[in-house]
Amino acid sequence: MMEDMAFADYDYEFAQDEEGEDYLDYYDEDVYELPVGESWEEEEEETNMSTGASMSELYEYCVVPTVSDSSQHLYSLLAWSLIFLLTTRIVRPPAWLVHLMSATCGGIVTWGMFGHRCSYMVCLLAVGGLVLSLSHFVLKSRRGPFTCVSCVAFLIACELWLADPVDWHSIRGPQMIILMKVVSVGFDLDSSSLSRLPNILEMVGYILNPGTVIFGPWISFSSYKRVLQPFSWNLRLVLGVIIHLITCMIFLLLSTCFALWMVPDSINKWAQAFRDAFSFRSSHYFVSYLSVTSAQLSGLDIREVARPAYIEIPRSLVEVVVYWNMPMHYWLKTYIFKTARNWFGIFWAILFTYSMSSLFHGLNFQLAAVLLSLGFYTYVEHSLRVKLASIFDACVLARPCPEKCHHQYKKWSWIGIFINISFSVLAMVHLAYLGIMFDSNSQEQETGYSLSHTLKIV
Structure with missing residues (x-):
């Protein structure tokens, strides 16, 4: 990513990648796990309604408590995201004050969410920043890989020895965002996308920005620096915020209240699997x-993170992993896969990327199993569909062909429709199978799922 490509960070209309880059993404529960403490989790369990409840009971005992508690x-x-916007865009303060306000507002949000658990985040920031600075001034090369290895080593040390399992599991998501931001700065310095190492205030403002510090999404440092530019106030921004907020609450209610209410436990296991997987995906949306x-x-220019329509009715698992979390797909493809491909080749680079993603999440067998399964499935699917497209001369690749492609049979031909629908159904089955591993009723949810728990579900 070069300096003049700063505005391309969120251009996710990826073309068909013949080198396998679209295999990559997280099946990321931890980054998107709601880090809000035990009281909310307990209340959600109490408000999950059985299928025998009436609509009025569902509204009274699930919808209202869920909306009320989540709002709190x-x-x-x-509020603090808006405060940062108003205090830095209505007037134009100096750059150092903008970074200071970003760090202050983000710090207040983080402390309110996690309390003393923020100390782990501070330690990761200190480790990553120190290694990044030393590699920049002493080694002057490979700043990205050295920073990445150091941050992962810190995460594993906390996982095994330094942290309380429950506390650590509750902040894995924000820890992941911190790691991604620090590591991306190192790789951007290596590729000369950044001309200089950000100073301490710039780094802290970038990492603790209130709009991204808790739930993400990941943004590059170049994207973050746009907060120093004049802001365009318009009605479209207000409507966009309102629509996204309403949409997120709809998906919360689908996950918490309506999924179990609409699909009873008395039906067959596959229907329950689809229901539970849909509930998990809704919480991600x-x-x-x-x-x-x-x-x-x-004040950040973020258009979208996920595309539910492409996931619920997928063309392929390759598209699912691309549209599941587009900023993270871009991060993995840019900083991990492309680097590993130069060393190992495409197939082993794919496995390495998913393995690194597993390490970012900590020593969690469940997530590792899902990630590596997705890596294997998408590689096989991509290779198979390339061969089918060649044999039948049809538009049946894992990613859609461009409008003017060389295939004789287009996507609306009978062979194109048949093969694409077949793979779509297969992708839905895979999503249901992988989704049920994230068992929200298990006591291990608070500390991460073990090998025995995952194999028992499988």
Whole structure:
């Protein structure tokens, strides 16, 4: 990513990648796990309604408590994001004051969410910043890899020895965002996308920006620096924030209240699997739209994080991993996969990327199993569909062909429709199978799922 490409960070209309880059993404529960303390989790369990409840009971005992409780927890995040926007864009303060306000507002939000657990985040920031600075001034090369290895080593040390399991699990998401931001600065310095190492105030303002510090999404340092530019006030911004906020609450209610209410436990296991997987995906969409809302309220130019339509009715698993979390897909593709591909080749670079993603999440067998399964599935699917497209001369690749492609049979031909629908159904089945591993009723949810728990569900 070069300096003149700063505005391309959120251009996610990726073309068909013949080198396998579209295999990459997180199936990321931890980054999008709601880090709000035990009281909310307990209240959500109490408000999950059985399928025998009437609509009025569902509204009274689930919808109202869920909206009320979530509003209380999210008020601080949205309020401080807006405060940062108003205090730095109505007037034009000096750059150092903008970074200071970003760090202050983000610090207040983080402390309100996590309390003393913020100390882990401070330690990760200190480790990453120190290694980044030393590698920049002493080694003057490979700043990205050295920073990445150091941050992952710190996460593993906390996982095994330094942190309380419950406390650590509750802040894995923000820790992931910090790691991604620090590491991306190192790689951008290596590629000369950044001309200089950001100073301490710039780095802290970037990492603790209130719009991205809790739920993300990841943004590059170049994207963050746009907060220093004049801001365009318009009605479209206000409507966008309102629409995203309403959408995120709809997905929260679907996940918490309506999924279980609409699909009873008395039906067959596959229907329950689809229901539970949809509930899990809805919670992810909730946080995705919430992250867009908070980022836009803080003045960042974030358009979208996930595309639910492409996930619920997928063309392929390759598209699912691309549109599940687009900023993270871009991060993994840019900073991990492309680097590993130069060393190992495409196939091993894919496995390395998913393995690194697993390490970013900590020593969690469940997430590692899902990530590596997705890596294997998407590689096989991509390769198979390339061969089918060649044999039948049809538009049946994992990613859609451009409008003017060389294939004889287009996507609306009978062979194109048949093959694409077949793979779509197969992708839905895979999503249901992988989604049920995230069992929200398990006691292990607070500390991460073990090998025995995951194999028992499988």
